[in-house]
Amino acid sequence: MVRSAGAGxxxxxxxxxxxxxxxxxxxxxxxxxxxxxxxGDYSGGATVDYEDPNFDPDERRVDxxxxxxxxxxxxxxxYKGKFTKQQVAEYWEYECTVVKRKAKARAAAAAPAGPTLxxxxxxxxxxxSKPEKAAPKYKVKASPPVCLIVKxxxxxxxxxxxxxAAETNxxxxxxxxxxxxxxxxxxxxxxxxxxxFEVYTDSDAVTSHREEEHFKAWGEFMATDPLQGKEVIKxxxxxxxx
Numbered sequence: 001m002v003r004s005a006g007a008g009x010x011x012x013x014x015x016x017x018x019x020x021x022x023x024x025x026x027x028x029x030x031x032x033x034x035x036x037x038x039x040g041d042y043s044g045g046a047t048v049d050y051e052d053p054n055f056d057p058d059e060r061r062v063d064x065x066x067x068x069x070x071x072x073x074x075x076x077x078x079y080k081g082k083f084t085k086q087q088v089a090e091y092w093e094y095e096c097t098v099v100k101r102k103a104k105a106r107a108a109a110a111a112p113a114g115p116t117l118x119x120x121x122x123x124x125x126x127x128x129s130k131p132e133k134a135a136p137k138y139k140v141k142a143s144p145p146v147c148l149i150v151k152x153x154x155x156x157x158x159x160x161x162x163x164x165a166a167e168t169n170x171x172x173x174x175x176x177x178x179x180x181x182x183x184x185x186x187x188x189x190x191x192x193x194x195x196x197f198e199v200y201t202d203s204d205a206v207t208s209h210r211e212e213e214h215f216k217a218w219g220e221f222m223a224t225d226p227l228q229g230k231e232v233i234k235x236x237x238x239x240x241x242x
Contacts, residue, residue, distance in 0.1 A: 057071065057072070057073070058071065059071065059072070059098065059099075060098075060099040061075070061092060061096035061097055061098050061099060062096060062097040062099060063075060063096055064095055064096065064097070066143055066144055066236070068143070069099045070096075072092055075088065075091075075092060075096070076088050076092075079091075143202055144236045144237040144238060144240065145180055145199050145200060145201055145202070145236075145237035145240055146199070146200045146201075146202060146203055146205070146206055146234065146236065146237070147197075147198070147199050147234070147235045147236065147237050147240065148196070148197075148198040148199075148200075148206075148232065148233070148234055148235075149195060149196070149197055149198075149232075149233040149235070150195060150196040150198070150230070150231070150232050150233075151193075151194075151195050151229075151230065151231040151232075151233070152193070152194045152195065152196070152227060152229075152230055153192060153193055153227060153228040153229035153230070154192045154193075154194060154226055154227060154228065155192070155226055155227065155228055156191075156192055158226035159191065159192065161221070161224075161226060162194070162221075162226055163184075165217070165218060165221040166184050166194070166196070166218075167184065168214060168217065168218070169214050169215060169217070169218040170182050170183075170184055170196075171214075172212060172213070172214025172215070173198070173209060173212070173214065173215070176205070176208065176209055176212065177205075178200050178201045178202070178204070178205025178206075178208055178209065179198070179199070179200055179205065179209060180199040180200060180201060180240075180242050181197065181198065181199035181242060182196070182197070182198050182199075183196070183197040183198075184196060185197060192228070199237060199240065199242075
């Protein structure tokens with residue numbers, strides 16, 4: 001599922017005729033893969049039914065966007081505000097891959113056949129029980145960083161102004177907690193062509209960056225029309241190393 005801040009509530013597979021988002025409105029007595037049951041009934045298909053006795057809140061599935069395993073609640077919390085509940089449920093059901101559990105893990109989850117209450121009371125009277133160590137919590141892997149490559153073609157008479165404004169923005173950005181890298185690159189064969197390479201911990205860090213004073217000053221400079229051309233490439237830090 002695309003994590004762009006501009007995605008809003010649009011379905012990432014809106015062009016797919018098989019997507020339930022593009023399915024016709026339910027009709028009474030309708031059926032099929034995406035229109036189960038009567039009109040207004042969404043208990044089947046991609047909807048997550050918490051009352052279903054087969055629903056497993058501890059089930060984990062791999063998000064193909066970043067290769068990380070999540071519980072449904074964790075995935076829903078991450079995409080809250082970006083996609084509707086139905087779209088998240090559909091993404092969970094049809095796009096995410098179920099993480100297979102090992103036999104030992106399932107056996108450990110089963111209720112142990114321990115001593116009776118009377119036996120436990122007798123043992124407690126003889127020796128003090130040692131406190132059990134808490135089982136380590138499952139740690140969800142952090143999302144990959146957000147990388148921005150901004151290609152800029154500067155008007156020849158504005159190069160000095162651009163370099164000054166870009167360096168001010170760079171110095172301020174490098175002080176931000178969520179900024180992992182900010183570099184200014186220049187084409188060795190064309191002095192009017194530059195590129196900004198920026199890396200942020202996540203999309204929230206990018207949002208915070210755009211609220212900083214040095215970025216606002218950068219925006220004011222860009223409003224003076226110093227460019228011949230601009231291209232912004234947004235990518236995920238698939239194998240990023242700082």
